Amino acid sequence: MSFKPRFDHFNPFDGNEFRTRADVDAGLKSLIDPLEVFRSPGGARVRLDSAGAHFDIAAADVEGFSRPLWGLAPAQVGGSTWIDWEPIARGLANATDPRHPEFWGFPPSDYDQRLVEMAAIGLALRLVPEKIWDPLTPAQKDNLVHYLKVAREFEHADNNWKFFRLMVDLGLKSVGAKFDAAPGLKYRDELEGFYLADGWYRDGQPRHLDHYIPFAFHFYGLLLAKLDDKTEFTERYRERARLFTKDMARWYADDGGCLAFGRSMTYRFANAGFWGALALADEEVLPWGELKGYFLRHLRWWKKQPFASRDGTMAVGYGYPNLLMSENYNSGVSPYWALKAFLPLALPESHPFWQAEEIAAPVHDKPTVQKHPGFVIANPPGDVIALSSGQQNQTMRFGAEKYAKFAYSARYAYSVESDERKFFEGVYDSSIGFSDDNKHGRTRETNEEALIADGTLYARWRPFADVLVESWTYWDGPFQVRVHRIDTPRALHSIEGGFAVARPEPFDATVEDSPTQALIETASDLSAILDLGSSVPRDGLTHKAPPNTNLIAPKTMVPQLRVELPAGQHILACAVIAQADRAFVRQALKTPPAKPDLATLEKLVRERGVQVSAMTGRADR
Template structure:
């Protein structure tokens, strides 16, 4: 029988309309893990791929991450038949004399991350995971958590992990040094920027860790903390502000902006909506919050994201190690179960009783100063024009943070070969080569500013080459203006949006002077040269480079850049196939005047928040 990767998806066929549907989805996601629990219950090993941390930590990750889903399920009265397995695992994993011992934390360690789920479970379900343990197991578990929490956690969202452990210790009556809790709560406030936005540490990076980590954990704290009313109120108010912005990272189908690191956590991106419900924060009407949550789960139901046995893969829309991080083990994707937090709520909670409301979208652009984006809702898609953030620590950090444009429907691509310039996808990017083999793209900005609905960045692909880039929305198109100053001749390739490619070349490719267009059965993507005669190429990108689909076409513009100063003006768009897409091809926007853009930024330009942190090398 032919393997069907879609039906291997545990969400396949689930309508995902009701609380019962969401419960079923959780069980269907968890059950494939059962054969992979170790005999002692403390470790879950799903394949042989490695992360940068040791195998014991990876096995703990596989054990702990499902707790983000099954703990709310049980807290809300749902049935889960495997608590004895988890109790056995907690006892053995924290027993230094047991062969499945997780290993001692002695510095910043991946184990710290996974202990947060255990602390969360101890806080919500002490009667299931703490009280039934024998005294020796209680002593070992308490000692393990207390030992780990004394070390420095990473200077970012990790600081919440100590706080979640502390919530569990407190609930179980274990004494600990509470000054360490207060220290991290204060330091987390130092990451807050205003208007509901945080940064994930003191770095040039504002990504999905803001909704699915900073706010997610903050809202859990707001629900479960005792005696910290001022901070609880602050967390709730920040979430209310944030919801009005982050809803523009989600499209009308439930897809979310593909941007940044850790996208293998998939529907964890919808965890923010569930956390609002968990904390009883009606930041938007309940129907809208529920609609965002349910649509996001449904968006994943037809993606070939699982392996044959129903185990979630490393990847995004399909199994893909190219896009993974060095800290992704086979258990990493199960942070997706953070989305199931609303199962802790009773059936009569207004989140569950509300009728789903459609997404709030607007044809007008939505500027977001803090992440340095201008959002555009197009048909079944959301587009982010991006000023360019910085992440040199992550694999493919440039592609994940520094492209000019990102989208929910079309994702983005990572490059497969840094020594194959003519094979590069370069979607949403401008690449230069001085030897026809190697290439440079934007990796960071010297300046990143926003003025109204327009973005500006100044960047250097080489130390002697300067590029100024303006990004302007023209829905469904967007315009890019690049002023390039170089002492030597270069070759340049600029890419539009990547769309799915059919087998047997059953697509339409238009390669012309000044434009390239790709048409598939489902989508149309185009890139137009508004100011010159670059050659158009509908490029068949290398396989497994795009996050959402494994084979893509990327319209590109290619040409020589002479020594001196050159101005390139580009329009790009992608839409679902149909009359609207064909009509848009006939309504190409006009090139703007650089003098007008410079005047705009002289009057109104302000620095993007993401750039206002010193670089770290």
């Protein structure tokens, strides 16, 4: 095992400059090498720990076997020479042999996790049959084909999962297996129903518009466009990816960080697979140097995060190991879906993607409106911040925190709450929370209406059935401005927060709290929230958040505004700012935004507002 952790930084990428194909190849190897000691004797299973997911342990072991193939198969095609395929081929033979102790078991029902993991095997059969197909005996080949054919007959979830059957079909075709193509063609047609417009899909129901659009819908679509038979569908996949690229580029900061938003953040750099898929499909929608820049900067950003365990394996979490933020479908090996990022290794060193000179990220002076996900995105130095409204998710753990905050960031990510019974200890970063018993907190979970008018977002929502909140959010220079009109029949406590920033150890920070402002300044960040003339005066408090609530920093502080609201109608308004350039923020605080004009905001939304596509599941033109 080559991984040698620093005392203070557990990251297999340490020392990797991520400038060349060789660097990226070495990055993949640094993630794969620690896994091999956890492979079962028969090669069919990889298990890292005893933590559970909602599916059975055998399915989790299939994840451990299959997910590394997202990186290994492309790397082999592109000329990587370090991969040992013998245990993988042997494991695949044993995994699909019902008589072998390491048999995976046939999927027991529709929507089984095994169906997900067959996609990588389909891709590997298509890309490297000489490594995982040719070494098998005729009987082993029959077992493998039979297993895949059984799996593809089960119903897949009504979302991006439908691509998995198409990926299996791709592999079966490549080895000359006979199968009924009709189920795959049916899913191909049904996937069209998820398309909105402008390159955007929705991922099933609820109507997620998150990282699954680049690293699932477009990733698989571009793979099929490159590797499958050319059809009207594969040409659509190409065109939609081209349309999507401009919006996706704004999700990236100039330092390579990507917007933290939504579920499955433990897949970390999987979203970089979008840039690799464009390159593999020879879609030079941006100059090769720009595509290469987005890709490599993102990997360099991740080399700064201590995301690994002490043995070099990837842990569940985001910036650091953290089970609190995980999904119920995250097993110990789930994070290896991140290896989708290594798709461009399929390209040889001579390809223009690798030969091009890396181009720096463009400077964006103005926010961009993305009406389909409900974002207004700004790209300050070292960050990307999306004002957000219109997405919601009540099926995922911490769905409110992952989808319904008012802002999301690459640099500051977002936080989840750790104890629903301790309202006054809550983080409430980029959100507003209410409590009617001084114990339980409620934030925005769903929207009754979500509109976007030019660069202003509007939402009507209820933290309690009898409490109505209307919220407006917009950019004013470097500040995000929020306005809330609250109608409550009873007294409520309220906490509204800005961005949470890392709490230094030993503590060396400036904290400034007043009746109208809360601010924390560390050696690397300044985060502040200012009241803008609310109808009820609010007190500023820089709050020490509970540990392990933020996705990037395990210990944080968050500036908050707190107030007790009597029964009646209230207008609360604030401005939020956070950046690494502390001098810039100090200067900006000298001229904060003006008090919002609610009548003007209401008129703007009434006259120019259109529905956020994520709310309706269709594009409102």
